[in-house]
Amino acid sequence: MTITEPQSVARFRKYLQVKTVHPTPDYYACKPIVILKLEGSDPTKKSILLSSHTDVVPVFEDKWTYDPFGAERVQQEDGDFKIYARGSQDMKVSGSCHLEALREIKNSGVKLLRNVYAIYSPDEEIGGADGVQALVQTKEFDELNAGFDLDEGVPMIMDKVCVWTAERLLSTVKFTAHGNTGHGSQFIEGTAIEKLLPVINGVMALRDEELAKLKTLKQGAQIAAGEVTAINLTMLEGGKQQNVVPATYSVTFDIRISPKRDAAAFRQSLIDLAAKNGVECEFKFSETRNPVTNFDTSDAFMSVIDRAFKKHGLEYVQIVCPGATDARFIRLKGIPAVGFCPMINHDLLAHDHDEYVLESQFLNAINVYVDIISEMANIN
Ligand SMILES: CSCC[C@H](NC=O)C(=O)O
Numbered sequence: 001m002t003i004t005e006p007q008s009v010a011r012f013r014k015y016l017q018v019k020t021v022h023p024t025p026d027y028y029a030c031k032p033i034v035i036l037k038l039e040g041s042d043p044t045k046k047s048i049l050l051s052s053h054t055d056v057v058p059v060f061e062d063k064w065t066y067d068p069f070g071a072e073r074v075q076q077e078d079g080d081f082k083i084y085a086r087g088s089q090d091m092k093v094s095g096s097c098h099l100e101a102l103r104e105i106k107n108s109g110v111k112l113l114r115n116v117y118a119i120y121s122p123d124e125e126i127g128g129a130d131g132v133q134a135l136v137q138t139k140e141f142d143e144l145n146a147g148f149d150l151d152e153g154v155p156m157i158m159d160k161v162c163v164w165t166a167e168r169l170l171s172t173v174k175f176t177a178h179g180n181t182g183h184g185s186q187f188i189e190g191t192a193i194e195k196l197l198p199v200i201n202g203v204m205a206l207r208d209e210e211l212a213k214l215k216t217l218k219q220g221a222q223i224a225a226g227e228v229t230a231i232n233l234t235m236l237e238g239g240k241q242q243n244v245v246p247a248t249y250s251v252t253f254d255i256r257i258s259p260k261r262d263a264a265a266f267r268q269s270l271i272d273l274a275a276k277n278g279v280e281c282e283f284k285f286s287e288t289r290n291p292v293t294n295f296d297t298s299d300a301f302m303s304v305i306d307r308a309f310k311k312h313g314l315e316y317v318q319i320v321c322p323g324a325t326d327a328r329f330i331r332l333k334g335i336p337a338v339g340f341c342p343m344i345n346h347d348l349l350a351h352d353h354d355e356y357v358l359e360s361q362f363l364n365a366i367n368v369y370v371d372i373i374s375e376m377a378n379i380n
């Protein structure tokens with residue numbers, strides 16, 4: 001086990017110390033968007049993208065054992081080190097692996113065939129409108145002539161890498177009801193909350209159905225989650241004072257529509273439910289297309305991943321990502337995108353307190369990326 005800190009780890013820690021944390025991320029310290037290029041000998045061939053986001057979610061500082069932006073390197077009993085920081089898993093570890101792998105390849109003096117680009121972008125955690133969604137609409141992005149994208153993944157608790165080839169469609173919905181108001185001591189009829197309750201119950205019934213479906217799937221929730229549509233009531237708003245019947249009441253649901261479902265039809269059923277109860281219905285994200293990348297090992301790019309994982313003793317399973325990542329914007333451009341993090345048997349602490357990465361796993365992941373990038377960029 002290395003005691004002296006490897007330079008790659010020192011650079012990783014420096015990146016973790018940049019406070020790219022919402023709601024006021026310091027993007028200027030790490031630049032709003034960065035695209036690094038490793039030039040290939042035949043730039044006319046389609047390029048390889050290594051995509052990562054630089055922003056991180058907020059912390060509950062008092063719940064952390066170490067400073068979430070200190071990136072402390074803490075030695076464990078077995079000699080390995082934990083690097084503690086917000087974003088260490090989600091997803092500065094991947095961005096750092098991309099960077100270190102490119103550095104290694106460059107320093108080896110080997111010239112690859114295809115161009116490889118590492119893209120560092122902002123705002124993934126808040127929907128990506130000013131990040132990758134905007135980036136893919138530029139001519140600069142088209143000029144990258146991308147043929148394949150390696151995108152976001154998370155360390156796995158189990159002994160298999162999850163390869164995300166699709167994701168659920170983000171479909172936040174807000175229902176708002178208006179009704180009669182008056183003194184809290186009276187039986188006011190036609191109130192906002194009376195209109196809203198059947199809508200809430202209807203959506204919660206859908207939730208029960210999906211949860212029941214999930215429980216019948218055998219693979220376990222971590223793998224199977226993306227097969228069903230997740231629904232959670234996340235905000236309930238209304239009321240100004242205890243003795244005034246509220247004129248307006250609203251409820252927000254975080255909904256993730258599985259690619260196994262027709263998103264447009266699902267949204268229509270919510271619109272109908274709202275209309276039936278005289279309630280307004282507003283979707284926060286308008287996208288209804290949800291492309292899936294086919295992971296087929298007869299495809300040259302996919303087979304590289306398959307071989308590299310085998311070489312490094314990593315079993316993998318192809319699944320639907322339960323959350324939303326920037327890979328969706330790349331897929332919408334018709335570019336195949338797969339998300340993974342080649343780290344297994346590791347705690348999963350994305351968005352959690354005391355997020356950390358094991359140094360040995362970080363160093364190993366760099367080697368996996370060196371192999372994948374070198375082989376992919378040499379496909380003729
Ligand atoms: C409002 S966009 C949210 C994107 C986020 N992505 C990762 O956690 C997610 O909740 O899936």
Ligand SMILES: [Zn+2]
Pocket residue numbers: 053090091124152
């Ligand atoms: Zn992320």
Ligand SMILES: [Zn+2]
Pocket residue numbers: 057090125350351
């Ligand atoms: Zn995240």
